Amino acid sequence: MLTASANESKLELIRQDFPILRQPTSGGKRLVYLDSAATSQKPQAVIDSLVTYYSEYNANIHRGVYEIAARATEAFEAARATVAQFINADSREVIWTRNTTESLNLVAYSWGLTNLKPGDAILTTELEHHSNLVPWQLLAEKTGAELRFIPIDDRGLLVLDDLDRLLDGVKLVAIAHVSNTLGTILPIETIIPKAHAAGAIVVVDGAQGAPHLPVDVKTLDADFYAFSAHKMLGPTGIGVLYGKRALLEAMPPFLAGGDMIHKVEYSKASFNELPWKFEAGTSNIADAIAFGVAIEYLNGVGFDWIREHEQQLTAYALERLRDLEGRGLAVYGPKDPKLVSGVLSFNYADIHAHDLASILDTEGVCVRAGHHCTMPLMNKMGWTATARASFYIYNTEADVDALVAGLDKAAHIFGV
């Protein structure tokens, strides 16, 4: 663990890598970006990677014989290897997709349609993002399987008392690693073995997990793990589906077309081996390569530091927000930095989250307001909307102070 001053120096060095943080808002305010759960900012190295690719070696991959095609192919597959190493998987088990949502849909279509039938059950939780709920709703409808939910308590923690009974007949468990609305870190290490014992596979929505927590798919023994580049310093438009090799080998293709084939005749085709069986058409080459750079940057920062920094910042934020509790500020979720990862949802008296976010915007503070793609969760908890502040590696205590100053301004305007 670093000393306080060494910590501050490291944080300052990190912030210098993010050019957008130097841009003031149109109102002349410092940009206080507290919405990394929606998308993260990018370090110069990732931005440079995109420019370099398109300036120096842009070419289609796998088929080209000429020099820049070879270079592009090598960089593309090297990025895949970087991802594989990052999560302790084999390269053949790393499928490039557009994002977490596409990864989850791939499992629903390719594994789900083939393996589920009436009488089977799918188990998920009450706090899932729409992307880890709606695909399973559609899958249940199409296959006749039943959709069940692990409930949550009023702190946003899973209630696992009934888990064994809920798992009876379940073939697929779909679960988030970290909740994007409440920040709760779900106990997937506990749930995965139980799911396996009950005969179910487990699909993990790692969109909020992979950017913040070290992920080892072998230790977790997850059957599928999905995540997106853009929430972890990478560009939009590229994500990953990790799947256990045996499962992926047995699954039919998802999208069909070029690259995912082996041999094609007019009437039929045979398919490529892993991982390319699941990558149809020209891939998002530039962004895959940039994602590799993003992961290398994160490895350079180190996940121990990332987690420590986040917990410190969350603790500081909870402390400062506690001062506003008397005037009606309510923070949701477990309110324990050890149980959450970098996300705080809250409401302030009778000020609607939208209005809060608009006023915070006038002070350069960026938070998200609304249902955060978790409408059922909001309904269950009785919230119309919440404001959400989320932290990442470049956020500081000064950012939290700016948030609180903005909240004071909102309170003043609304006469709270």
Added chain:
Amino acid sequence: MDDFYRDYILDHYRSPRNFGHIEDPDAVAEDLNPLCGDQIRMELVVNDGVVNDIRFSGKGCAISQASASMLTESVKGMKLEDVAKLSKDVVLENVGIGISPTRLKCAMLGLRVLKSAAIGEIAGWPDEE
């Protein structure tokens, strides 16, 4: 956006006019804002083609609720066919200048729901016409 939350906006938010329900309304519609979390319901009493009474209910941001509240005051006594033809201008006049593009739908929700009640089916978004 800084001085958008003028006194009359906050007044309509805190003390919405015509808030509530009508027993046996002649026209009803409700909808929500895709941006998130805003809901409005409009209930009308219509006699001889004229809106004699109107109530709105719902929950959401100050802009959506205040805008809906002001709208109900604007349309009492109006012919239903004129209500159906209202444009976004009536909303913009009510709330004044300064709504950012991202919040426009918050302000327009009430009008969309009102027009839906008037024509008997879900209307388009007034800011998109």
